[in-house]
Amino acid sequence: MRHCRLSPLRSHGQPTFLNLGHPYPNEDFAAVIWGENRAEFASPDDLEGRRICVTGQITVYHGKPQITLHGPSQLKECAATVRGGLGRTTAAPTDE
Numbered sequence: 001m002r003h004c005r006l007s008p009l010r011s012h013g014q015p016t017f018l019n020l021g022h023p024y025p026n027e028d029f030a031a032v033i034w035g036e037n038r039a040e041f042a043s044p045d046d047l048e049g050r051r052i053c054v055t056g057q058i059t060v061y062h063g064k065p066q067i068t069l070h071g072p073s074q075l076k077e078c079a080a081t082v083r084g085g086l087g088r089t090t091a092a093p094t095d096e
């Protein structure tokens with residue numbers, strides 16, 4: 001699970017990029033929603049500036065880590081963060 005504050009969105013139709021950490025092109029991490037899956041998601045604009053959690057297989061594209069989101073179950077707004085062992089941060093998704 002990867003979570004971070006959602007930066008301003010970058011979408012020019014397909015795909016939709018949810019940039020985590022910093023705005024494009026300096027994002028720390030990206031979640032990608034391809035056009036064929038876009039209708040399954042509520043408006044990501046509603047999440048801008050909020051802390052989100054994404055799950056899925058991490059791949060690297062042009063030197064940047066990303067997760068492709070296939071369905072809304074992979075994307076949650078996180079309620080709180082807690083510092084974990086080894087410098088990792090874990091988060092509890094909201095129940096909404």
